[in-house]
Amino acid sequence: MTTATESTTPAAPGPENGPSPHEQSMAFVRTALGRIGRFVFIGFVIVFFALPVLWLVSAPFDRAPALRLSVPEFTLDNFDVLLDNPFAMQSLGNSLIISLSTMAIVLVLASLASYALSRVRVPGRDMLLYSLLLLSSIVTGTAAMVPTFVLITELNLIDTQLAVVLVMAGGLLPAAIFILKDFMDNTPRSYEESARVYGASSLQILRHVVVPIARPGLATIAVWSVVQVWGNFLVPFILLRTPDKLPAAVVMFTFYTEGGQPNLALISAFSLLFSVPVVLLYLFVNRRYGFRFYGGIKS
């Protein structure tokens, strides 16, 4: 009470008496402006990030999908168009084949390698791990597209899905081994010893003892590699030619009507269907490990 009267009396504007009314109103204006600025900025951020995505959730359900955003006149017809289009469904199948095969290779080879590196002390092991990781972050798909293309051509693997799988797996393996080794290091060794006492072979121990314990790590790597391959555009774009081998990420850009206009009914429904698995995997990881974890697995 006293402080309030003191600070509002203009008679005693001393330094020990707090800010003068003028200063006070200035401060008030400043906080008000700051608050308005903050609201405007947050509003801008929301519009910037939401505007493009709105189309993805409205157009697929619109009776007459246009490029412009509009409140949809609800229908599921666009998904019928999608289901009737052989290329579209096949490309989703191709994406599935390519990403699951890559995942399988990465998972098997990375768990074998990381297990061995975790349990046996090889000279220069850490050096090897770090240089592999360094290598995979500098020899990116973009930087290596020319030699990769020439290599695949020379190997006679051009225009095969196997080529895409092998190239993707080669790029993902170093990081996968690196992450998995961390998980393997933290699994207890005593079970392996007792399994060995009972005469289990190393592969049996790996399959029946280590893999079940390291399951969270393996799940991480599985989700991570599927997400990486599912969305990848460049590698299949440069290595595949035949339309019926293309994955969804590439095929999207070939959906035009006879008139040369983009087939919006097809593209909108297709984009949504193509995005759903990634979002679901994200939600899965989010529930399991908290979404901040996803930051670690995206790139």
Place this chain on the structure above:
Amino acid sequence: MPRTSLNKQEPPEDPPLVSTPERGFLRRRRRLNEDAAGLGRARAGAFVAPALVLIAIFLVFPALWTLYLGVTNWRLTGLAAAEPEFVGLDNYVDAVTDDRFVGSLTRTLVFVACSAIAGQMLLGFAIAWLMRRASKAVRGFVETLVLIAWILPASVIAWLWLAMLDRRNGSLNAILGTEDTAWLLEYPMQSIIAFNIFNGTAFSMLLFSSALASIPPSQLETAKMSGAGTWATLRDVVFPNIRGHILTAVLLVTLWTFNVFTPYLLTGGGPGQETEIFPVFIYNLALKTGELGQGAAFSLIMIVINLIIALVYLRVLRERRHT
């Protein structure tokens, strides 16, 4: 053998409880104990080999091969495709005098500076800073939106932007009332910069929001008590505390943006060569025009630039660990 008893003694982390000589002993025992599955070096080698072979063929070899391909006149079609000739450093000499090469590098510099450093990092930091005090609902909503822009497949995002920026029917023209503005033709560079900010801000936001959470609250409290404004607080308390995170973000975001190919989906490098950033340039030159030898030379340049950024990053990491 005291193996099992040793295992029981082995705590997960055993810092100050055991004295140093004893710890050394424990560690030595542990090392012997490490090969619990009885793998042995030979079998361990067999376990590692398949992965290493795949990495060697599809990652190491292409990178090294650019050294050779880059000094040939290898072409996609024609005579030079069958029998490529050695041309020495011609590809590199041509590059330095080629306007298209120099222009592309300059554009890449602008693209990285504007979209990665100024765009993603500033925006990511601003969002992280403002969301610190926001209500849980607002924070969750904003962060989810930013994350969605990151996790959707790049092809889908590119298509969403194509739809939004369309000249005739795009939502942007409808909202701004700028009828008939062809954004991708009139403002091509600005468009791909905005697109890349949209796509990549999430990483900076996540990094900075965890960095901000690590600042001791007492320091922020002190700044507030002494009447420091936002700018003074940022300068004197926040930035010194998160210097390491900022450096990390600069280097990683630069590396990724430098290697990004998705702007190709918006503009294909055009109109003319206005948005031909380095990756798109390599693609157009090597795989569209067929100049594989020259493309390989430029790929090598790109790998070397990546290597430099990565080495600086590793150095920063090491220094951070020491301090």
